[in-house]
Amino acid sequence: MRGQEGKKITVACNYIRLKLEPEKGVFEYEVTYEPPIESRSICFSLLNEHKDTIGATKTFDGRTLYLPFKLPQPNTHLQSKLPNDQSSVLITLKFIKRKQLGETIHLFNVLFRRIMNILGLALMGRHFFDPNSAMPVPAHKLEVWPGYITAVDEYEGGLMLCCDASHRVLRTQTVYNLMEDIMSMSPRNWKEEFMKLVVGQTVLTRYNSKTYRVDDVIFTSSPMSTFDFKNGTQITYYEYYLKHYNIQITDRNQPLIVSRRKGKVGGKEVSDLVCLVPELCFMTGLTDNLRNDMKVMKDIATCTRISPMQRKHALNQFIKNVNSNENARLILDSWGLVLEDGIVNLQGRLLDPEDIYFGDKKLVKGSVMAEWSRALTSSSVLSAIELVNWMIVCLRRDEKAIVDFVQTLRKCGPQMGIGINPPRILPIPDDSAENYVKTIRNNTDQSTQLVVIVFPSARNDKYSAVKKLCCSELGVASQVIQTRTIRQLDKLRSIAQKIALQINCKLGGTLWTVKIPMKNTMVCGIDTYHDPTGRGSSIAALVASLNQPLTRWFSQICKQVSGRELMEGLTTALLSCLTKYHKVNGYFPEQILMFRDGVGDGQLSVCQEYECPQFLSCCNLITQNYKPNFLMVVVQKRIKTRIFMQKGSEGEGNPMPGSIVDHSVTRRDWYDFFLVSQNVRQGTVSPTHYIVVHNSTNMTPDQVQRVSYKLTHLYYNWPGTVRVPAPCQYAHKLAYLVGESTHKEACEKLCDKLYYL
Incomplete structure (x- = not known):
């Protein structure tokens, strides 16, 4: 199913056609x-x-x-x-x-893994990287390995290889270097500290370009310990590396680290232990300290954030490397496969820009850049909530900076139509979580609209404590700010404007809208938070619209606890949203549009055959005859598809916001499309993949695509378009807040406000 609206444009995608010789096959x-x-x-x-x-x-x-x-x-x-x-x-x-082509995909992917090995690329995780093209970042003891992510599949346009340039950040520090650092800093308990830092980490052995997960450290063994060699003889690790890799280990007394390798032999799961020498193992990935260092991330970005032109050049180089390598070409030839010489070019469409509507009936014509920050700060918001009774909790030493911030905030607010009264400033002697919680609890009553908390530094424990108190116990909107943010005097006005707008949303105000032609329609977004440690429950958030301009949203969360399906909680959440919609409007919606984030390819059929019927059946619980039209769209962000646009003499560039591709590189068995909704100035833009898994509405492909693009304009934390529809982004923010910080549902009186922004 293809749309027709919009200006036709020529684009290229990171797909390479694979031709199969007529007489060949599987x-x-x-x-x-x-x-x-x-x-x-x-x-x-x-x-x-x-x-x-x-x-x-x-x-x-x-x-x-x-x-x-x-x-x-x-x-x-x-x-x-x-x-x-x-x-x-x-x-x-x-x-x-x-075999049909669709049945042979796994075989073709295995062939390309063999080709990657032939090209001298090293497997790290699931993808391949080139150790010979490493880019050093010496200031931070890092290096970046370029590589490729490949996947063969059958699309509407036939059998294709999706190939994308990728990068892996490695540290030039060995496990032995790390051990020495810890021994010098914590000589008494260095073994415990060393275990904490390395167990669970992935290390690289450069002599064979393999990665291993560290499962244990054996302090009683050393490179002089022996192991059974293949021929049954005993050999020390020191002798083994000298004989087979010509590597002489310098410290013969260092402990050994252990990795448990798993695999299948004869269809049975087997595992064996591999002992590694710290001196020969390099740390991979980034520590939390490195990730939080802006200078480090900026230097890494110079290597990893490549332009569309550089990305296309890397893909063409990959094609050239495969087709010019005799052994690689032999693998393809033997199965009758031919890799084309260039990436796929096809026709896309560019939707017209969306006009933005502010307060006082002000209209700002849509721009091709899909950004309206200047118009926002010089216009009245759509609906403003006057800030009358609010307070700021801060350290006593920060009072001067707070006063300057409040003055700037009170000047900026009225320019955007938001009235702001002076707050109560409540200084505390030190920044313990106890002091913040006690001060907020003792000074909050039913008339308090907002609590602003100013932290001297980012601390998750304190953030979680105040958010849980305000959202789940007191039911009051809260805003957390870091002191360094409001100390930037040259940026204070801009910062104050953004905070004023965010506060207005948290109190129930609205900022802007776009033209929404649909009536009696409820639009929903779903996203899920999974505890990265695997110990906590999954949190699903459902956010649903309450009015026709899609400016007011109602939110519900559900937890996946033992013995309870997440889907059961989502259907209950949808019932609550429908009840609230009826309370606000006096009727139930005639159609429901649901955008579901966080669903992978393997779950699409489950979503279609299991989730959709459950959502529909829960509507019957309202009244037996209530059967709204229902559209369910899965939204995928983590995809490898990239879209390039020819920009005259400049070469390939990023496509403009509103660019759509809905054929050739789309799925054979689903109605799906790719939408570029963001404007990206650096690097390569990532499109979003929309897959329609159910549609009982009368909406045409053009209407589904257009409303998806409109919804990317309605996220109030950014004066421009975002990657996913606004209700999905709101659901993401809510699920993350509950999963990371509050771990509890918010008070009922906050559920119709964007308190989680």
């Missing part, structure tokens, strides 16, 4: 042995004796054989002899079928 055979043979290795060796019949190219698992061509006879009989007693064995190859 042919499936059942292999039987008479008499039957249990040993897989003997099965393999006997079949390998007949390369003159079946060829050298095959995939065989002991019973099922795949060949790139069809044998002349439906049943092929081969004779072999067992190696131990020379008795005869009859091997029968029975033709089953020619």
Whole structure:
């Protein structure tokens, strides 16, 4: 299903066509042995004796054989002899079928993994990187390895390889260096500190370009410890590395680190322990301290944030490397595959810009950049809530900076139509979480509209404490600010404007809207937060519109606790949203548009066959005859698709906001499209993938695409378009706040406000 609206544009995508020679394919055979043979290795060796019949190219698992061509006879009989007693064995190859392209995707992906190894790329995690093209970042003891992410699949336009340039950040610090640092800082308990820092981390051994997860540290072993070699002899780790890699270990008394490798042998899960020498293992990834260092992240970005032109050049270089490498080309040729010489060019469409509506009936014409920050700060907001009774809790030493901030805030507010009265400033002697909580609790009553908390530094424990108190216990809007933010005098006006707008939203005010032609429609967004440690429950958030301009939103959360399905909580949340919609409007919506974030490809069928019917059935609980039209769209952000646009003599650039691709590189079995909604000035923009899993409305593809784009304009934390529809982004913010900080539902009186911004 394709849309028609918008200006036609020519774009390129990071997909490379794979052509299959007409007479070639993947042919499936059942292999039987008479008499039957249990040993897989003997099965393999006997079949390998007949390369003159079946060829050298095959995939065989002991019973099922795949060949790139069809044998002349439906049943092929081969004779072999067992190696131990020379008795005869009859091997029968029975033709089953020619596999469809969609059934052979795994095989083709395996072929490209072999090609990556041939090209000298190192596997790290699931993707391949080039150690020979490492880019050093010496100031921070880091280096960046460029690489590729590849995936073969069948799309509307045929069989294609999706290929994207990627990067992996590595540290030039070894595990041994880290151990020395810890020993100097904590000589008494260095072993415990060392264990905390390395267990669970991934390390790289550069002598073979492999990565390992650290599971333990053995302080009683050393490079002089011995292990059983393949031929049954005992050898020390020191001797092993000297003999096989010509590496001489300098410290023979260092402990060994252990990695548990898992795999399958004969269909059974097996695991073995690998002992590694800290001196030869390099740390990978970034520590929290490095991630929080703006200078570090900026220096890394110079290597990783590549332009569309650089990205396209990297893809063309990859194609050239594959097609010019004899061994790589031989792998493709043997299965009848040909990799085209360039990436896919196709026709997209550019939707017209959206006009923005502010207060006092002011209209700002839509711009191609999809950004309206200047108009926002010089216009009245759509609806303003006067800030009358509010307070600021801060350290006594920060009072002067607070006074300057309040003065600036009270000047900026009225220019945007927001009245702001002076606050109560409540200084505390020190920044313990106890002091903040006690001061807020003792000074808040039913008339308090807002609590502003100013922290001297970012601390998750204090943030969680005050957010849990304000949102879940007191039911009052809260705003957390860091002292360094309001000490930037040159940026204070801009900062005060943003905070004033955010506060207005948290109190129930609205900032802007776009033209929404739909009536009697409730738009919902769903996103899920998963505890990264795996110990906590999953938090799902559902945010639903309450009015036709889509400026007011009602939110509900549900937890996935033991013995309870997350879906059960979401249907209950939807019922609450429908009840609230009826209370505000006096009727139930005639149609529901639901945008579901956080669903991977493997869950699409579950979403279609399980979630959609449950949402629809829960509507019957309101009245038996209530059957609204229902649209459910899965929104995917973490995708590898990239879209480039030719910009004259400048070469490839990012497509403009509103660019849509809905054919060729889309799925064969789903109605889906890619939408670029953001304006990105640096690096390459990432489109968002929209997949319609259910549609009982009368909306055409053009209308679904247009409303999806409109919704990216309505996120009030940014005066421009965002990557996903606003209700999804609101749901993300809410789920993250509850999952990371409050761990509880908010008070009911906050649920119709954007208190989580």
